[in-house]
Amino acid sequence: MGVLDRFLSSKKDDKQEIWDLFDAGKSLMESQFYDRASVEFNKALTLDKDFASELIVDLYMEMQGSNPDAMIALGINILQHNPDNTEMANMLGNTYRKKGDLNAAKSMYQRCLKRDPYFKNASYNLAATIAKADVYDGTAVSSISEFESLSNFILPDNDEGEEKLYQIQEVAQKFVQASEEVETESDIKTSESLMDFLEDKSDGDQTKKAKNPVAEEKPDKNDESAQDPEQGESKEQKQIQIDPEASFKLIAQEYDLQQSETSELLKALGLYSLKHFHTDIAVNSFQKLVQLHPNQTDYKCFLVLANSLEGNQGKAIDSLQKILIENSYHRYSNVNLGYLFQKSGKTMKARTYFFITYKLLERSGGLYHIDQILKRAEEYFKEDRGKKALEFYEPLYEEINAPNLLNRIGKLQILFSKLDEAIQSFRRVLKVDGKNPEARDGLKQLHQKFLMQLDNAVKKHDYEDAAQAFEKAISILKNPKLLQRGIDLNRMIKNETRANQLERLLKQMEEKESNQKVLEKISLAEEAEKKGNFKAAVGYYEQAIRISPKHEIMVKMSDFCQRINRPELAGKISKWFNQYIENEKRKAALEMAAQHSAEEAK
Structure with a gap:
């Protein structure tokens, strides 16, 4: 019985308060205020457990597949007031499974079986969940x-x-x-008596040689099966x-x-x-x-x-x-x-x-x-029917491990705009062969496509789509310029959490790049020192400090002065370093003040 039927068949005067609470809960549920809806349903269940439970179960059934979160909230409400309702626990398990929460689904099915070990649907549903097979209840049983x-x-x-x-x-x-x-014969020969031997009963001329049964035999002309090859096996053979x-x-x-x-x-x-x-x-x-x-x-x-x-x-x-x-x-x-x-x-x-x-x-x-299916897909591919070939390849995707075949699938997925799937195909190749040129080129091509999607979305002022395209692009290749675009996009759509994450990522990337450059400059300085080109060495150390003004670089530079017997330069270098640090701090403060003024002017 549906909610409307139950409403018409009930005496509204007797159940008015329950109906009011139920309507309030339903309204809150539709607005996705699940906790507040639960409060209203609980009040109704307290007034009349049986009638309110029937209403909530009817609502649950009407919502099948439309809103898993709402269904879960409803189902948990029912179980709190009726913990032995195994049917509801089983339905909740199905809902959790459709939502992808397999652990919660298993827990619900196990709850059913704990209360009713012979609950057939729950038993089969639990096994199907463990196997990750998308079948439920009666369909699971029959499958x-x-x-x-x-x-x-x-x-x-x-x-x-x-x-x-x-x-x-x-x-x-x-x-x-x-x-x-x-x-x-061998047994007879080994056991013959002396008298047999003396009487020469085992004369070699009398010994018959065994025929080789595997040797080809000429067919008898009177043999019917030999005369008629179409007859197949002879009657004797059958x-x-x-x-x-x-x-x-x-x-x-x-x-x-x-x-x-x-x-x-x-x-x-x-x-x-x-x-x-x-x-x-x-x-x-x-x-x-x-x-x-x-x-x-x-x-x-x-x-x-x-x-x-x-x-x-x-x-x-x-x-x-x-x-x-x-x-x-x-x-x-x-x-x-x-x-x-x-x-x-x-x-x-x-x-x-x-x-x-x-x-x-x-x-x-x-x-x-799967060989027959792959053979059929190969035929379609050779006939330039790529879409049909892909229909055969994709269901077997998890079972295909050959890099050349995965690259083919990835290219077909790009061709037919299945870009997310293509990423996974090329990545699977790179797990096996990290330098595979086809897979690397495929990912570069995908990166360019996502950047184009990003640009087109920004032109249309569709920043939500732009942010999605950015996430796909950055999943393939990260660089400072792209990260900065992502920060700006997420600020525009008020996603501060993601913007802050990207800022931290950008800072880490810039620091890693600067450290790499510093190491390169120090290496050049050490090479110049070995060659006696001290002036060039000083220049490289200075470049390293300007890239990343760290105290340990200044110490390396001072040690260099000691090694070339110019200790007086160490004091000058220390003074220059401290002055450089102060200038950088002052410069940063001025930039921050200017930025703050610009924001206030807006």
């Missing part, structure tokens, strides 16, 4: 329902891989049989079941491990064995693959899953978490870690990783690898 109903690991599609495995089964079985025959052990022996001993086809077969065999719980073969297959491809995160993840089939889920969980420290966006590790947590009875942690997986899959359109 990971598919993951929560898992009965096995999530693995890549392996249909093509299994077809390749079927194709080698006949050869694999012959290979194993031949190996066993060779082993049997009936042969995949033998993981035989397949692994064949691949490991007869295939070139450096060939990509071998890796594909090992991957297919590993996934098949993992799916059908052939633990040893799954482990051996992925161990080989990790050795061959140490940087391939998929294989590391699947090796952990294979090892977990032996029953040590705790170790598997630790291993997957280590993988995610190195690659937090790996989707297979996230979803299967969630599954392992769920099997271990750790529901909240399971949901958290399911929400992370949901968020990542939303970003990549349901794909567990």
Whole structure:
């Protein structure tokens, strides 16, 4: 029931005072006087807790999404008078989350669960908050329902891989049989008796050589499958079941491990064995693959899953978490870690990783690898469809680390006026490569664009926009001239706090620059002294003092006089220095007085 409906259905005479207090609170709320509004609502709640609570909840619902600060003020009021209102605490948690205050959101959801451990929405909302997934209540529940109903690991599609495995089964079985025959013959030879040997029953001419099953066999002319290549697998081949052990022996001993086809077969065999719980073969297959491809995160993840089939889920969980420290966006590790947590009875942690997986899959359109999306973006870029390419790149921005690709994204963002985003792209490049010329040029270009925005805004007397453009420009490059412009702008818009901050920053920058110049002059003076050019040395010391009249520079100059056996000059230098300081103070006082007079004249 809305506020108006409740008003019409109530007896105004009985509730007049409550309505007056409620109206006053609502008016103050709309004027953003939240503390004063709370006072009025509290008065209403004191008079009639139930009726006033209903009014405030209705107002809260009507304000959904329009004013988070007002909603929070309202919600806290309700909780103060009704601390067991878990629905309101959950809604407040949602509001805090939409505002970006995740810690406050977690606190509200935890408050709900403390009072009602079975409050479903709060439980899912808490996990979504930890995962930073932007889903709420029923949507949150349904978004990971598919993951929560898992009965096995999530693995890549392996249909093509299994077809390749079927194709080698006949050869694999012959290979194993031949190996066993060779082993049997070897056993017989080692155990033959003296009489057998004397009777020459093991004559070499009678020994049959084992055929190599891997060698190419000529197809039988009567073989239907050989005559009809379009038929694909023969009926006999389809009936042969995949033998993981035989397949692994064949691949490991007869295939070139450096060939990509071998890796594909090992991957297919590993996934098949993992799916059908052939633990040893799954482990051996992925161990080989990790050795061959140490940087391939998929294989590391699947090796952990294979090892977990032996029953040590705790170790598997630790291993997957280590993988995610190195690659937090790996989707297979996230979803299967969630599954392992769920099997271990750790529901909240399971949901958290399911929400992370949901968020990542939303970003990549349901794909567990982003390569296909990047390939599509590359095609659009080559077709000069930069805007379309950017639509594919930007959702995956956090997962892209290649400097050349980030530079491309930054340039596209400049082209399509996404200047704030472009700053972040180029800065990410410079974190990896601090001297990257493309990224540095990109930031210079952005700096010039912000300066143009600043100038245009000042011409239009739009000083608020000018101040915003200044902040963006100064975030890229600071210099005294730009800082002074920022000080003047902030004075014009009455932002004294920011103006004072900029003044301090300007003073620090000027002091740093003057110190650098002083060091340069002193270095030149010392060089001149070494060359015996004492007059030049005195000149450099004087320049240093005029840049920054510090006592320690005068002391250096006096020491110089002692070193060149002119101690009488030290007294003169001290006298000149003190006089110079007095003149500078007098000059500064006159300038201040003149400035004060000018301000009074205005």
